[in-house]
Amino acid sequence: MEGSVVVVEQLTKRFGHVWALAGLDLEVRQGTVVGLLGPNGAGKTTTVRILATLLAPDSGRATVAGFDVVRDAEALRSAIGLAGQFAAVDENLTGLENLEMVGRLYHLPKAEARRRARDVLERFGLASASGRTARTYSGGMRRRLDLGASLVGRPQVLFLDEPTTGLDPRSRLGLWEIIRELVQDGTSLLLTTQYLEEADRLADRIAVIDGGKVIAEGTADELKSRVGGEVLELRVADRAEVARAAGAVIGLGPGGAQVDNASGDITLPVGSDGPGILAEAVRRLDAEAVILADIQLRRPTLDDVFLTLTGHATEAEPMDGDAERATSGRRSRRRRRERDR
Ligand SMILES: Nc1ncnc2c1ncn2[C@@H]1O[C@H](COP(=O)(O)OP(=O)(O)O)[C@@H](O)[C@H]1O
Numbered sequence: 001m002e003g004s005v006v007v008v009e010q011l012t013k014r015f016g017h018v019w020a021l022a023g024l025d026l027e028v029r030q031g032t033v034v035g036l037l038g039p040n041g042a043g044k045t046t047t048v049r050i051l052a053t054l055l056a057p058d059s060g061r062a063t064v065a066g067f068d069v070v071r072d073a074e075a076l077r078s079a080i081g082l083a084g085q086f087a088a089v090d091e092n093l094t095g096l097e098n099l100e101m102v103g104r105l106y107h108l109p110k111a112e113a114r115r116r117a118r119d120v121l122e123r124f125g126l127a128s129a130s131g132r133t134a135r136t137y138s139g140g141m142r143r144r145l146d147l148g149a150s151l152v153g154r155p156q157v158l159f160l161d162e163p164t165t166g167l168d169p170r171s172r173l174g175l176w177e178i179i180r181e182l183v184q185d186g187t188s189l190l191l192t193t194q195y196l197e198e199a200d201r202l203a204d205r206i207a208v209i210d211g212g213k214v215i216a217e218g219t220a221d222e223l224k225s226r227v228g229g230e231v232l233e234l235r236v237a238d239r240a241e242v243a244r245a246a247g248a249v250i251g252l253g254p255g256g257a258q259v260d261n262a263s264g265d266i267t268l269p270v271g272s273d274g275p276g277i278l279a280e281a282v283r284r285l286d287a288e289a290v291i292l293a294d295i296q297l298r299r300p301t302l303d304d305v306f307l308t309l310t311g312h313a314t315e316a317e318p319m320d321g322d323a324e325r326a327t328s329g330r331r332s333r334r335r336r337r338e339r340d341r
Pocket residue numbers: 015018019020038039040041042043044045046047
């Protein structure tokens with residue numbers, strides 16, 4: 001397709017009994033950012049690995065920068081950059097050495113490799129740490145170094161696989177800033193994420209992936225308008241009562257409800273009759289003697305889009321590690337802040 005740097009058609013990949021990709025279609029147009037948004041296990045990394053030629057598909061077709069992932073793998077590799085959640089940084093090398101090594105992998109002359117390495121370190125705020133071994137870097141610095149490494153070869157197309165997962169909010173904001181700058185320079189980007197806010201902020205278009213398939217695609221606004229109407233959000237005063245409260249209100253909306261046991265938040269897309277459903281929710285909870293800390297109607301977010309489309313929440317999936325659990329707490333805090341505005 002003209003103007004497209006990534007074209008994926010009916011891609012499948014099976015691991016034993018698991019269909020990691022079950023007929024995935026995707027397109028990234030030149031100079032744009034596509035966010036591939038989905039929970040753990042949705043097939044995001046498998047997609048990126050196939051597009052980066054690290055893994056062969058079982059069936060279907062994919063091209064990147066005009067190169068077929070199977071037939072033109074070698075040429076394809078020189079057109080792309082890849083960075084991700086599990087930073088490919090050598091801990092024993094300094095920041096500068098890490099990037100120089102990447103330059104050498106691209107067969108750059110030594111002086112050019114060094115020049116590009118210094119440029120990247122400067123740009124990513126790592127110049128003063130360039131002589132330190134990567135093992136002394138913070139998580140955010142490692143991700144920046146990893147992202148920097150993906151740019152040394154000046155790729156036309158960049159793949160970022162969950163670039164900010166597990167980072168603290170400040171490092172995440174810093175990385176978003178860098179990613180935005182990259183895109184302004186014309187790099188085409190496929191970004192995978194579990195964070196709706198990340199997709200909302202960075203992506204021109206969002207493909208929602210679940211079970212190895214794209215289940216919805218569009219701009220953030222288009223996706224939000226799919227939810228239709230409003231969302232009822234409430235918080236129980238006593239978190240021990242969250243399940244009982246959810247039971248009382250769950251049938252009120254057309255779709256499912258999202259329950260956050262940690263914060264006591266219950267979220268329920270309600271369609272068009274927001275005020276009526278709000279009143280009914282209050283009545284039912286009162287009858288159950290559940291005490292509320294807060295209840296309100298609000299406009300849909302991408303979280304709600306995901307819930308409406310899939311019947312489950314992105315971040316309610318089992319996640320790997322404490323950093324992830326901390327994230328859902330952060331999200332709740334963010335929500336609270338949004339609500340307080
Ligand atoms: N190498 C593998 N061997 C077996 N199963 C795998 C392998 N890689 C991925 N899977 C499975 O495929 C599905 C999709 O995984 P993945 O693409 O890593 O999802 P995501 O990156 O969205 O979390 C999951 O069910 C995962 O367990």
